[in-house]
Amino acid sequence: MKTTKYLFSGFGGQxxxxxxxxxxYKGLTEDKNVSWLPSYGPEMRGGTASCxxxxxxxxxxxxIIDKTDVLVAMNLPSLDKFEGTVKAGGTIILDSTLxxxxxxxxxxxxxxxxxxxxxSENNCPTLANMIIVGKxxxxxxxxxxxxxxxxxKKVISAKHADMLDVNKKAMEIGANYGD
Amino acid sequence: xxxxxxxxxxxxxxMHYCPGCTxxxxxxxxxxxxxxxxxxxxxxxxxPVGCSxxxxxxxxCDMIEAAHGRAPAVATGVKRANPDEHxxxxxxxxxxxxxxxxxxxxxxxxxxxNITIIFINNAIYGMTGGQMAPTSLPGQVxxxxxxGRDVNACGYPVRVCEMLATLDGPExxxxxxxxxxxxxxxxxxxxxxxxxxxxDKKGFSLVEVLSxxxxxxxxxxxxxxxxxxxxxxxxxxxxxxxxxxxxxxx
Amino acid sequence: MANKVLMxxxxxxxxxxxxxxCMHYFGYPITPQTEIAAxxxxxxxxxxxxxxxAESEIAAINMVYGVSAAGYRVMTSSSSxxxxxxxxxxSYLAGADLPAVIINVQRGGPGLGGIQPxxxxxxxxxxxxxxxxxxxxxxAPGSVQExxxxxxxxxxxxxxxxxPAMILxxxxxxxxxxxxxxxxxxxxxPEKPWATNGTKMQRxxxxxxxxxxxxxxxxxxxxxxxxxxxxxxxxxxxxxxYKTEDADILVTAYGIASxxxxxxxxxxxxxxxxxxxIRPITVWPFPKKPFEKMAEKVKHIVCVELSMGQxxxxxxxxxxxxxxxxxxxxxxxxxxxxxxILAEIEKYAKGE
Numbered sequence: 001m002k003t004t005k006y007l008f009s010g011f012g013g014q015x016x017x018x019x020x021x022x023x024x025y026k027g028l029t030e031d032k033n034v035s036w037l038p039s040y041g042p043e044m045r046g047g048t049a050s051c052x053x054x055x056x057x058x059x060x061x062x063x064i065i066d067k068t069d070v071l072v073a074m075n076l077p078s079l080d081k082f083e084g085t086v087k088a089g090g091t092i093i094l095d096s097t098l099x100x101x102x103x104x105x106x107x108x109x110x111x112x113x114x115x116x117x118x119x120s121e122n123n124c125p126t127l128a129n130m131i132i133v134g135k136x137x138x139x140x141x142x143x144x145x146x147x148x149x150x151x152x153k154k155v156i157s158a159k160h161a162d163m164l165d166v167n168k169k170a171m172e173i174g175a176n177y178g179d
Numbered sequence: 180x181x182x183x184x185x186x187x188x189x190x191x192x193x194m195h196y197c198p199g200c201t202x203x204x205x206x207x208x209x210x211x212x213x214x215x216x217x218x219x220x221x222x223x224x225x226x227p228v229g230c231s232x233x234x235x236x237x238x239x240c241d242m243i244e245a246a247h248g249r250a251p252a253v254a255t256g257v258k259r260a261n262p263d264e265h266x267x268x269x270x271x272x273x274x275x276x277x278x279x280x281x282x283x284x285x286x287x288x289x290x291x292x293n294i295t296i297i298f299i300n301n302a303i304y305g306m307t308g309g310q311m312a313p314t315s316l317p318g319q320v321x322x323x324x325x326x327g328r329d330v331n332a333c334g335y336p337v338r339v340c341e342m343l344a345t346l347d348g349p350e351x352x353x354x355x356x357x358x359x360x361x362x363x364x365x366x367x368x369x370x371x372x373x374x375x376x377x378x379d380k381k382g383f384s385l386v387e388v389l390s391x392x393x394x395x396x397x398x399x400x401x402x403x404x405x406x407x408x409x410x411x412x413x414x415x416x417x418x419x420x421x422x423x424x425x426x427x428x429x
Numbered sequence: 430m431a432n433k434v435l436m437x438x439x440x441x442x443x444x445x446x447x448x449x450x451c452m453h454y455f456g457y458p459i460t461p462q463t464e465i466a467a468x469x470x471x472x473x474x475x476x477x478x479x480x481x482x483a484e485s486e487i488a489a490i491n492m493v494y495g496v497s498a499a500g501y502r503v504m505t506s507s508s509s510x511x512x513x514x515x516x517x518x519x520s521y522l523a524g525a526d527l528p529a530v531i532i533n534v535q536r537g538g539p540g541l542g543g544i545q546p547x548x549x550x551x552x553x554x555x556x557x558x559x560x561x562x563x564x565x566x567x568x569a570p571g572s573v574q575e576x577x578x579x580x581x582x583x584x585x586x587x588x589x590x591x592x593p594a595m596i597l598x599x600x601x602x603x604x605x606x607x608x609x610x611x612x613x614x615x616x617x618x619p620e621k622p623w624a625t626n627g628t629k630m631q632r633x634x635x636x637x638x639x640x641x642x643x644x645x646x647x648x649x650x651x652x653x654x655x656x657x658x659x660x661x662x663x664x665x666x667x668x669x670x671y672k673t674e675d676a677d678i679l680v681t682a683y684g685i686a687s688x689x690x691x692x693x694x695x696x697x698x699x700x701x702x703x704x705x706x707i708r709p710i711t712v713w714p715f716p717k718k719p720f721e722k723m724a725e726k727v728k729h730i731v732c733v734e735l736s737m738g739q740x741x742x743x744x745x746x747x748x749x750x751x752x753x754x755x756x757x758x759x760x761x762x763x764x765x766x767x768x769x770i771l772a773e774i775e776k777y778a779k780g781e
Contacts, residue, residue, distance in 0.1 A: 021435070021606070024435055024606060025435055034607065034608060035606070036435065036605060036607070037601065040544070040600070040604050041544045061688050061692035062685075062689040062691070062692045063605045063685075063688065064685075064689060064764055066768065219630065220627055220630040221629070223498075223625050223627060232640060235636045236636075238634070239634050240627075240628060241625035241628055242636045242638075243495070243498045243625050243636070243637040243638070244525075244637065244638040244639065244640050245491065245521075246491060249488070252488040252492050252494075252495065253491050253492070253494050253495040253498070254495060255481070256493060256495020256497075257495040257498060257625070259453060259492070259496065260479075260495070260499040260501045260503075260626070261499065261501075265499065265626070265627060266627075282485060283484070283491070285484075286484035286488065
């Protein structure tokens with residue numbers, strides 16, 4: 001029985017909520033229990049945005065995360081705010097293009113991924129978030145092409161079908177970075 | 180030959196209105212129009228809070244009693260529930276329509292909600308015993324303006340037809356009186372048009388009737404009728420303030 | 430899981446209402462429930478229904494009154510300050526015996542307050558809210574699935590008992606996404622011979638009204654209405670029990686508070702503490718029976734709320750003060766942590 005708690009955080013507009021949604025849908029695709037809870041309110045308009053995602057084999061109690069298994073931080077305020085919430089032995093993935101400082105914790109796994117730079121170099125400047133998701137799935141051992149394809153079809157509406165390939169590409173870039 | 184008969188749509192019970200009050204005349208006109216247009220079976224009336232609060236007892240069509248000022252919102256609900264079938268009218272006084280319910284009045288007009296509003300303006304709160312209304316005239320003595328309405332302290336009366344006429348929304352706005360036989364005939368025409376517009380799906384139609392309140396004005400019924408001509412009409416001129424279809428047809 | 434979709438609680442409410450045959454919705458924007466209005470704005474025109482953004486919450490509830498009087502299923506939604514504005518209309522709905530569904534996605538108060546989740550409208554929802562003697566059926570969802578299923582239930586109960594029903598949710602329930610299954614067997618609306626939808630010249634005219642100037646008559650109406658309320662209390666109380674069988678400490682919470690509390694119960698059980706949870710699903714009628722039963726078995730009850738302590742009064746009444754009942758709370762938009770609740774449970778487990 002496994003429960004994983006993810007916290008995605010960054011600026012409004014970086015696709016934080018979408019990344020979380022992708023992960024929640026992936027859980028749903030795999031017949032898991034899932035919950036997705038966004039921060040809401042004025043902070044979404046250009047300020048910090050975050051969302052909590054829980055994926056579990058069991059039914060989920062609170063959708064609110066006290067202790068995080070995996071933290072994604074896409075800006076410095078988010079890292080400052082949430083670094084302390086990660087469980088010992090948990091994982092922090094951060095966008096090292098936008099966050100210059102190092103993680104202070106020594107009891108967590110840290111992945112420094114220059115997601116924003118990779119996104120602009122690869123001609124998908126709005127998809128730094130999905131580059132990170134690709135890496136996240138790789139390090140948690142959950143990168144599976146078939147599930148990812150099925151999930152993308154659920155989160156990207158038919159109207160934006162042209163976005164499917166580029167999202168997949170972004171995830172591949174993230175997954176393969178540093179290998 | 181029957182020359183004077185009770186309209187079918189008017190209930191056969193005695194009304195609670197004071198002697199000399201013109202509510203009775205306007206009730207009768209509304210019922211006549213409902214009869215003439217043959218719409219009793221599909222008409223739903225909305226009664227206000229005010230002197231005509233018990234209007235729901237006086238018509239033979241389906242009736243709803245609304246909260247104070249909210250009749251146009253209730254009418255909106257009834258109309259939207261079945262827009263092709265329901266014919267919906269509200270019957271509201273000046274406190275209900277132009278004070279507490281101003282937002283509902285203005286916005287139902289702005290939406291050109293396809294309803295009919297009969298607006299009784301007698302420049303006073305009748306049911307509560309004669310307090311100042313939004314339409315009380317400058318200097319008018321009431322229970323809550325015992326020294327006469329002081330416009331510096333409590334502002335000026337609201338001219339509803341003129342105000343609503345500035346909106347693009349409403350279809351038809353007319354102000355009438357019922358203090359003579361000729362005037363009553365004219366009021367009948369206006370009310371009929373306000374219902375016909377709804378049947379024709381033309382939209383928001385409001386007829387303002389300058390009415391009397393002898394009891395709270397402290398006058399005889401006869402003097403009250405005269406007061407309408409002498410005091411009210413100069414402040415609230417009669418006439419058609421908006422008639423979109425007529426204008427477009429020109 | 431094949432039929433499950435991920436949806437926000439607010440969206441689940443909107444879609445469930447449509448599934449329940451609600452073709453008319455009136456609202457006014459206010460955070461954190463606006464997704465309901467947005468969803469209805471998209472869907473209603475496509476199915477020939479009504480979406481109308483009213484000029485105020487007051488107008489919206491009175492439009493609801495009109496549609497309900499005409500005999501149709503109808504809904505409005507808002508959040509705390511907006512519900513205060515609707516209170517007049519809710520009292521009129523109750524006074525005219527009209528069914529309707531009202532959604533309150535609660536936020537912190539009083540006054541303009543904040544926009545984060547809260548449960549501080551419990552008194553307003555369960556003890557009246559408007560003027561006069563009346564009750565609403567108040568359903569308190571604990572998941573996105575229940576946001577949907579209790580909305581359907583709300584329409585059914587409102588029609589069955591001719592009274593308004595309220596969904597008492599909160600910002601978290603409205604904003605969170607969970608998988609939800611939207612296939613419901615909906616009880617069709619009953620015949621409404623009282624509706625003001627035109628006599629068609631085939632019946633005596635109907636009057637929808639809450640005015641009654643003769644006190645003897647008004648008293649009669651009130652007594653009659655409360656006979657109906659008694660039936661609701663007898664038949665419709667709903668609750669969930671979680672690990673209560675051997676419990677000597679009881680925790681109780683509804684909505685989002687119950688979700689966090691469940692985690693705390695699991696943690697306490699890992700430590701060998703015999704603790705269970707009662708989650709009221711209806712908060713009016715309040716499910717008294719399970720509390721009466723537990724009052725004989727437990728030494729302490731902790732009531733967890735996102736308020737300064739409102740449901741706790743009903744809990745105390747339900748157990749006739751036989752057992753000490755204490756509050757574990759956050760307020761103003763804050764949510765208690767699992768640790769806070771766990772610490773409270775441990776305190777009483779040790780017999781402090």
